[in-house]
Amino acid sequence: MLNGKTAIITGAGRGIGRAIALEFIKYGAKVVVNYRNSIKQVEELLETIREAGGEAIAVQADISKEEEAKQLVDAAVKHFGRLDILVNNAGITKDTLMMRMSEDDFSSVIDINLKGTFFCMKHASNVMLKQRSGKIINLSSVVGITGNAGQVNYAASKAGVIGMTKSAARELAIRGITVNAVAPGFIQTEMTDVLPEKIKEATVANIPLKRFGAANEVAGAVSFLASEAANYITGQVLQVDGGMVM
């Protein structure tokens, strides 16, 4: 499905990003695994990929810094000669009620989730425009559609990702580049492991499929949007949420 394609996945050392990297390898892509801190997990992931006969490199970059986002794209092109797919997966939460939210809680989430996605799209699309092809998939969240108490910063960033996805889709369509978002609901990763048991139970009660999603279930949707099967899909938001928001 992704044979011969080269992909960058941001924040791919763990969680959903890791699952996307493994899914892409399974479908024949060459992968650039980006990370900020998770060096140990990344080394293990590279080993797993090698054992599976896949090809991958790891590039450390804090995507909230434009120069580092550019270096990430440059490293991918230098190593693999081209760039077909960018998955903007890196993201953080800093949940608290608005009354208690500091400026740093707000801006650090915006800097990584929104500005980081912008920086990576900007530099990757520069390469894709010259190639006249490319696929960009941005991780949003159902919270960016519905809002959520305690997540004013995160919801703003993920709603922003949707607006940015649609705008970039319009800008880049002329050169055959598609830009879509995937909006997961509650997926079992380190990001959601920290939630109190009571909140988890209340959340599951509101999910028609009555369970949290798995990271590889998000990876499946991302792989579809990265594949040629999705050539005529752009500017869309694909929810992977067990029916939570409909």
Ligand code: NAP
């Ligand atoms: P996670 O397990 O907390 O992993 C987050 C990843 O982002 C880590 O690999 C981390 O890398 C990376 N990252 C954070 N800041 C970074 C930076 N400045 N530069 C580069 N990488 C950075 O989260 P997850 O659950 O897999 O979530 C992945 C994406 O899905 C996020 O965008 C999240 O908002 C979105 N999402 C998740 C859920 C969910 O229920 N889990 C729901 C909706 C949307 P290091 O470890 O190297 O720092």
